[in-house]
Amino acid sequence: MIFKNKLDRILNIKKEQENITQNIELEKNDLLALLISGFIILIPALLFVIVIFSSLFLIFLH
Known part of the structure; x- marks a missing residue:
């Protein structure tokens, strides 16, 4: 093979x-x-996501 050394x-x-x-x-x-x-x-990241989605929910669907 030509590329035997590279393969090895x-x-x-x-x-x-x-x-x-x-x-x-x-x-x-x-x-x-x-x-x-x-x-x-994970806990602060999940809290951040929950706060963002709940605030969007309250803003647009209230």
């Missing part, structure tokens, strides 16, 4: 990335921290 490099990069993602170990309270940070991000 791409396959090696993919294998290395898979190995890196498989070797990540979480500590004891990491899952709890991830959930708390997710809620900290």
Whole structure:
């Protein structure tokens, strides 16, 4: 193949990335921290969307 070296490099990069993602170990309270940070991000965003839609509802349909 003409591009065999490039293909081999791409396959090696993919294998290395898979190995890196498989070797990540979480500590004891990491899952709890991830959930708390997710809620900290999502709750204000959801409140913002609710306020925008409710204000539009009150303005246009009242």
